[in-house]
Amino acid sequence: MASVNRPNKQQNHPLDDLIRKDRIPHIWCPGCGIGTIFASCLTAIKECVATGKNGFDLDKFVMVSGIGCSGRAAGYVKLDSFHTTHGRAIPFATGLKLANRDLNVIVFSGDGDLFAIGGNHFIHAARRNINITVICVNNLNYGMTGGQVAATTPYNAKTTTTPAGNAENPFSLPLLAYASGATYVARWTMLHTRDLTVSINEALSKKGFSFIEVLSPCPVNYGRRNKEKPLETLKLYQEKSIIKNGADPSELDIDMEKGIILGKFVDIDKPTHSEKYDKLYRIE
């Protein structure tokens, strides 16, 4: 065995400079994936700033989030952040971006906030191609309010309000984003953390509306009612996920029997809202 020089004990986590340490430990339950996704987002921001390309600057990053468990992220990040009203994270982000085009605006929120109450804002921001990055933590239910059925709950899943199973069909979020005109669409799970970090990094550098869906376990509300322990959910992600970049957006339903398709589905270039606006109204 090689002899090893132990470095002096370093007491700081590498991301400690980007989180509000006085707020840690955060409110997220043991086994919840939001913390991992949040850490991955911070790592991506740090990597972007470290490369120095596109003039990335920590002072120019803004994190906007709505209401819900994942909405708490804005309160834990040591950057400019904004915790907005329910479902209105994207409108606030749009306003920020329109008022100050130098900002890199990240919307970090949950599926209930972005696709149920904020569904219209999402499709219209994608239609306008506002230059923001949207990270959606999809835990398949309304976690914070007690596990009610959401717009993303799979067919036949048990929740507080559907004790015999959900009779409705869920949204396919990447399909919705693609159909509305997003320029970058990807889906990962919280287990594929490194791919997720790379993907967030790409989305931040991407000009136009970027959307990343991240599947995350909700052990307390969703997992408990559907007999899935958090580690079992992660094992399911490991066994059932199929990485298929460039897959057809119409085949991306979340079906654990068939397997969940992950990857980067859309990466196209389109003029952003500001560019089109300038062409008509700010003629030099």
Place this chain on the structure above:
Amino acid sequence: MEFWRIPFDANEIDITLGEVYILDDRCKGCGYCIEFCPRQVLQISDKFNKKGYHPPVVVNPESCVNCHYCEVICAEFAIYSVEAVSCPNKN
């Protein structure tokens, strides 16, 4: 590590060594780092932290190759690894 076929340059390659640090009081005992460590470095401990969870403990320090996976999967910012500098004249 056991190789099925030994690479020609196996003797020349320096495998990185890592050292894992655990911030006990941030841990919520989800066990992801223990389960997904590729080298089985960690194990759940019997001790309690401030909040009453069982944080992981390093049981196999010389196996760590500094892959940082525990660091990226941890939702609590409670575990990280740094590179341990190995002596150049190892045998």
